[in-house]
Amino acid sequence: xxxxxxxxxxxxxxxxxxxxxxxFCNGCGHGVVLEYTFWALEELGWDMDKVAxxxxxxxxxxxxxxxxxxxxxxxxxxxxxxxTGIKAANPDLNIIVFTGDGDCAGIGGNHxxxxxxxxxxxxxxxxxxxxxxxxxxxxxPTAPLNSFATTAPYGNIEHPFDICNLAKSLGANYVARWTVxxxxxxxxSVKDALQKKGFSLVEFMAPCPTAYGRRNKLGDIKKHWDWYxxxxxxxxxYNRIMEYGSEKEKNEIIHKFPIGVFQDIEKPGFFEQYExxxxxxxxxxxxxxxKAKVVVKK
Amino acid sequence: xxxxxxxxxxxxxxxxxxxxxxxGDMACVYGGIIAGCSFFGGxxxxxxxxxxxxxxxxxxxxxxxxxxxxDEIGSIAAVIGAAWGGSKxxxxxxxxxxxxxxxxxxxxxxxxxxxxxxxxxxTGPSTGQPTLGAQGDMMQVRWGxxxxxxxxxxxxxxxxxxxxxxxxxxxxxxxxxxxVCVMTDGEVGHxxxxxxxxxxxELNLIERVQASIDKDKFIPFSNSQTRESKVPDFxxxxxxxxxxxxxxxxxxKGFPATDKQKDHEKLLKRITSKITDDKDKLVMVEKTKLxxxxxxxxxxxxxxxxxxxxxxxxxxxxxKVGMLRLKLVWPFPEKEIEMLSKQVDKIIVPEMNLGQVVxxxxxxxxxxxxxxxxxxxxxxMHLPEEILKxxxxx
Numbered sequence: 158x159x160x161x162x163x164x165x166x167x168x169x170x171x172x173x174x175x176x177x178x179x180x181f182c183n184g185c186g187h188g189v190v191l192e193y194t195f196w197a198l199e200e201l202g203w204d205m206d207k208v209a210x211x212x213x214x215x216x217x218x219x220x221x222x223x224x225x226x227x228x229x230x231x232x233x234x235x236x237x238x239x240x241t242g243i244k245a246a247n248p249d250l251n252i253i254v255f256t257g258d259g260d261c262a263g264i265g266g267n268h269x270x271x272x273x274x275x276x277x278x279x280x281x282x283x284x285x286x287x288x289x290x291x292x293x294x295x296x297x298p299t300a301p302l303n304s305f306a307t308t309a310p311y312g313n314i315e316h317p318f319d320i321c322n323l324a325k326s327l328g329a330n331y332v333a334r335w336t337v338x339x340x341x342x343x344x345x346s347v348k349d350a351l352q353k354k355g356f357s358l359v360e361f362m363a364p365c366p367t368a369y370g371r372r373n374k375l376g377d378i379k380k381h382w383d384w385y386x387x388x389x390x391x392x393x394x395y396n397r398i399m400e401y402g403s404e405k406e407k408n409e410i411i412h413k414f415p416i417g418v419f420q421d422i423e424k425p426g427f428f429e430q431y432e433x434x435x436x437x438x439x440x441x442x443x444x445x446x447x448k449a450k451v452v453v454k455k
Numbered sequence: 456x457x458x459x460x461x462x463x464x465x466x467x468x469x470x471x472x473x474x475x476x477x478x479g480d481m482a483c484v485y486g487g488i489i490a491g492c493s494f495f496g497g498x499x500x501x502x503x504x505x506x507x508x509x510x511x512x513x514x515x516x517x518x519x520x521x522x523x524x525x526d527e528i529g530s531i532a533a534v535i536g537a538a539w540g541g542s543k544x545x546x547x548x549x550x551x552x553x554x555x556x557x558x559x560x561x562x563x564x565x566x567x568x569x570x571x572x573x574x575x576x577x578t579g580p581s582t583g584q585p586t587l588g589a590q591g592d593m594m595q596v597r598w599g600x601x602x603x604x605x606x607x608x609x610x611x612x613x614x615x616x617x618x619x620x621x622x623x624x625x626x627x628x629x630x631x632x633x634x635v636c637v638m639t640d641g642e643v644g645h646x647x648x649x650x651x652x653x654x655x656x657e658l659n660l661i662e663r664v665q666a667s668i669d670k671d672k673f674i675p676f677s678n679s680q681t682r683e684s685k686v687p688d689f690x691x692x693x694x695x696x697x698x699x700x701x702x703x704x705x706x707x708k709g710f711p712a713t714d715k716q717k718d719h720e721k722l723l724k725r726i727t728s729k730i731t732d733d734k735d736k737l738v739m740v741e742k743t744k745l746x747x748x749x750x751x752x753x754x755x756x757x758x759x760x761x762x763x764x765x766x767x768x769x770x771x772x773x774x775k776v777g778m779l780r781l782k783l784v785w786p787f788p789e790k791e792i793e794m795l796s797k798q799v800d801k802i803i804v805p806e807m808n809l810g811q812v813v814x815x816x817x818x819x820x821x822x823x824x825x826x827x828x829x830x831x832x833x834x835x836m837h838l839p840e841e842i843l844k845x846x847x848x849x
Contacts, residue, residue, distance in 0.1 A: 173699070176710055206695040211536070222699055222711065227692040229539055230701035232562050235532040238496075238524060242533035243692060245494050245520040246459075246540025250693050268532075271525040431520060438516045439465070 161199050164192060171195045171205070173225040180219055184370070184378040186363025189337040190284050191220050193361075194253070197347035209250045211240040213265060216291050216365075217257035217284040234265030237272045240279050248428050251351065252279035258299040259289045262318045266298075269320075273327040276355040278426040282347070283320060283358065286365035294368035305372040324358045325420045331357035332419040336385040337364070339416070346418065355426035362389070362414065392417030459493035459518045459542065463655045469516045473652050479614045479644040480547075483573045483637060484509030485652065486621025487545050490660060492571070493519035494544035496533035498526055498552060501585045502641040503575035506547035527552035531559040531572065538568045539700065541691040543625055543663075547573035549641070550591050551582060554599070560634055561600030562702045567676070567687065567726060569628040569663060573621065573637045575644035576756075578808070578832060587834025588641025590756055590807040594814075596636050597785050603723055605730040608636040608785040609739070610755040614648035620782070622653075626661040627737075631730055632686050638784065640807065642757035642836055666690040670697075676722070677707040685729035730786060739783035740791055744770065748777035750846060751799045752829075753792065753816050755781040757836055758805045765842040774846055784812060789819040796820035803845045805829040805837050 161167050205226045212218035214233035221228030231239045240252045261269050261283045289295040296306040298318040324332045331353040335343035350357035364381040375381045395415040398406050483506050497507035514521040524530040530546045537544040553574050578589035596608045607627050609620040620637050628635040666688040675698045678685050690696035703711040704719045712718035752762045759780045769776045804813040810828035817826045829845050831837040
C-alpha cells in the first residue's frame, strides 16, 4: 500500500464517492473531526471492511455517510444502542459512533451512560458545538451559561453538561477532550481510543458558525477558534494550578474547559467478559468435537 | 471472540425434552432459540419479563448474546444493530415498552431490517393493568409508528403457538426483510400447557439472502439483483459491501434523497408492496365449524379460547355458529373476511379491548352482513356465556 502523504490522498482512500456535496456550512468543524479520524485510522492501517460506523441524528451524525465503510445512520440519540447490537453480532468489527452534543448528551444520554458503564467495546466521538445545528440553533445541554440560542433568546440559565467528567465517573476506559483547533494530539487521542478495548470517548469542541456563532458574536471563524484558545486549558496545567496555584490563578482558570486525556485505564470490556461467560457455559468437549459449530477463537 | 453459529445438537441439549409443560413466554424463548436467534436485547416488563429471563439463561449456552439494555428504545435499537451485524435477533416487551419501541420499529421497516418483537400484550392507556392480559396493541402494531408501512403480526392462542409462531416470525422477517411481531398476551404468555418441540427435520427455517454479487455492482435498496423479488439481498456489515443504511428517505444506493418525491414514492411502494404482493400467501386462518354457519366469530389470540367453548355450547342448542381465527392478523386477510361476510348473517368479533380488529373486519365485510364488536376489558378473558349473549336469546 502506497503511503498516504497528504489530505487529498487520504480523502481519496476514505471518502465515499457519490455523496457530495456535504451538508456542512462554511467554517463547520465536523470535516476537521472526520479528517482527524481518517488520519488515526490510516496510522493504524485498519481494514475498512472491518470498521463499522453508527450515528444518530444531527449534523455530526451525517458523517458516516461520507465514509467509504459500513454505516448505520439511526434514530435521534440511539446510535450507541444500535452500535451495541452490531458489536454483539460481530465482535470482529471495530465500532465508531459519531454523535453530537444534542444527540449524545441530550436525547441519547441514557444510552451513553449505560454503554460506558457496561464498558461496551466501541469508540464514541462526540462533536460538541454547543447547539442543535441541524434544526436551526436551539439550546443544547452543553451550551455555556448565558449563551444564546433560538430557544434561549434571553441567555441560557441552565448549567451545562460535562460529558467527559461523566464518562470518567462511569469508568470508561479512555476519555479525552480536544478542540478542532489542535492538530496533532487529537489524532493521537482518536488512535488511542480506537485501540482501546471497552468504552472510549473523544469529545471534540467544534465550531458551528451558522447556528451558534452568529448568535454569540462568534460568527467569524477566527473569533471562534480564538474563543477556544482563551477558554480551554491543557489538563496538566489545569490540574497543577488547581493543586498548587494561588486563589487568583485558580479564579482565572475555573471557567475554562480542561482539554487532554481525562482517563486512560484498562478494565475488561463487556465482550471480553461475555466471552468468558460463554466459555464457562459451553462444555469444552463440545467445543473440541467436530460436530460443534460454536467457534471460539482468540 | 465468540462467533455464533446455529448448532442443532447444542440447541437440543439446552432445550431438553421433546415434550414439556411450558409457560407461554418461555415457549417464545424456545421458538427463538430453535429459529437460530443469536441476539436478544431486553428490558424487564410485566408480563413479558419471562422471555428476557429465559433468554438470559439459554442464549449464552447456545453461544448467543443476551444484553439487558437500559430501556425498550435501546433494546429494539440493539436488536436492529445486531441484525446488521449478521444476527437473527429479537426482543420482547409489553404495551408501554412497545409504545417506546415505535420509532425504531419504523426504522426497521424503513431500513428493511429483519428482526422479531414479541409483544406480550396488556392494556392501557399508560401503565394500565401490568399483571393482566389484554389485546391492547393490535392497532398500535399496525399504525403505531409514523408514516406508511405494512406490518406483519401473528397472534398465538396456545403455548404451542407461542413457540411455532416465534419460529414463523423469524421466517417471515427473513423472507421479507422487515420486523415481525408476535402479538401474544398476558393470558397466553402466563399460561402453562403441554408443548411438543419440533424435530430439526420438520423445520423449514428461512435464512437471510446474503448479498453475493460483485461489490461494485451491488445496489443495496432495490429489487433483488440475484432473484425475482422486491426484497434486496442483505449486505451484512463486515462483509465488504460498505453499505450506508439510513432511516431517511433514500435512493437505491442507500444515499439520502430527502427532498425527492419520486425517490420516496418508489422506496415506499417497494417496501410496502413486497408484503402486499404476497397477501394471499400470507393468510393464516383457522376455520372452526364454519361450513354451515349462519353466525361467525372472527377472533384471535386468547379470545379464541372462550369463543371455542361458546361455540360448543351454542351448537348443542342447535345454533349454527362457527369461528374464523386469525393466526396472522396483519396483513389483514380481507378476502377471507369478505367471503365469510357473504356466507353468514352476522359476524361477532370478541376481543380483549374496546374494539380494534373489529374495524378492518367491518371494512372487509363491506356491509354484506352485520358486524358486531364483543369487547371485554379489565384484564379478564371473556367467559363463554358473555360471548354467548351476543347470539341473542340464549
